[in-house]
Amino acid sequence: MYQECKEPITTHGDRRAPGTVPSAVRSGPFHRALSEAVDHRGLSLSRIRAHLASRGVSVAESTLSYWQRGLRHPSTPRSLTVVRALESVLGLPSDSLVVLIGPRHRLSGESDHRPSLPELRRSWSETCALLDELSDSPGAEGNAKLDVVTVIDVLTLTAQGRVEKITSTMVVRARQSGADGFVVTHQDEDGTEMEGTSVFAVDGCRLGRVRRNTPSAGMVFELLFDRGLTEGETHTFTFTLLLAASVRSTCFHRTVRSRMSAYLLRLRFDAALLPARCLKTVREREDLAPVLSEPLFCGPGATASAYFEDLGVGIAGVDLIWE
Secondary structure (H helix, E strand, O other): OOOOOOOOOOOOOOOOOOOOOOHHHHHOOHHHHHHHHHHHHOOOHHHHHHHHHHOOOOOOHHHHHHHHHOOOOOOOHHHHHHHHHHHHHOOOOOOOOHHHOOOOOOOOOOOOOOOOHHHHHHHHHHHHHHHHHHOOOHHHHHHOOEEEEEEEEEEEEOOOOEEEEEEEEEEEEEOOOOOOEEEEEEEOOOOOOHHHOEEEEEEOOEEEEEEEEOOOOEEEEEEEOOOOOOOOOEEEEEEEEEOOOOOEOOEEEEEEOOOEEEEEEEEEOOOOOOOOEEEEEEEOOOOOOOOEEEEEOOEOOOEEEEEEEEEOOEEEEEEEEOO
16 A cells, blocks of 8 residues: 655645545556656656756656656666656655566565576576486477467465466467477476475376476476377467475566467465555566566456467566565
């Protein structure tokens, strides 16, 4: 829940009614929230820039204009400093704009944090090294022969905010004849107990070999179709992961390696613990700020859904912000 500023700015020309926040600031997206907040405040961009300068924050007026029109998106650590200063100038609650561009930066000592780029590279490289053990797998070879057309991921979370179950349904299309399996790479959050994580083939496939790397909280496994697909043929299969013990989830992302027609991600929360904010995000890389960041709302049954169409190469998913 947002907290209103106790000491509103009283600069001449302020049209903002006391104790009010533009509706877009609560729901996003970022550029619309910024635009409404600027209009609500009744200041020109040049005056806003002057207010920022008085706080020791420098930014080009053109950058503010680009952000306001959605032509560019804050994407650097320095941009976050500017956005936080904008919240102050516009008389908005702390973090109300920041959360619309991605997860808030946590204070020192908080347990949930986004891993650094070296940590990401190390964990992914350790997990992907397991692929060497499956290099002779039909699925490992078959991945290159397949396009992933549609994916539906359904996550079930506990009352502690931990993912306990992931069920994935995938539709693939054969680029060439002969593909008869698929190899899945799963990277979990640091601290997840991978040795206790179980994989089950639900339909359209059977489980082959499974390899785990406990230090990296990662695993790879092969799903076999038991027949070779013909060129252009589509195939649908479903599998489930049961996590024996995991840490509180801050996000769930799927890496998209080639163009995907549709991706649906559904999260089923325990009614005893709902996140303060869910954000639908698309990133070009894991270490970059989102190029898309939109709020999601929990519907009946404590569920939230993110639907993506015509995805290019990148990372799509949901960021979770807990109070």
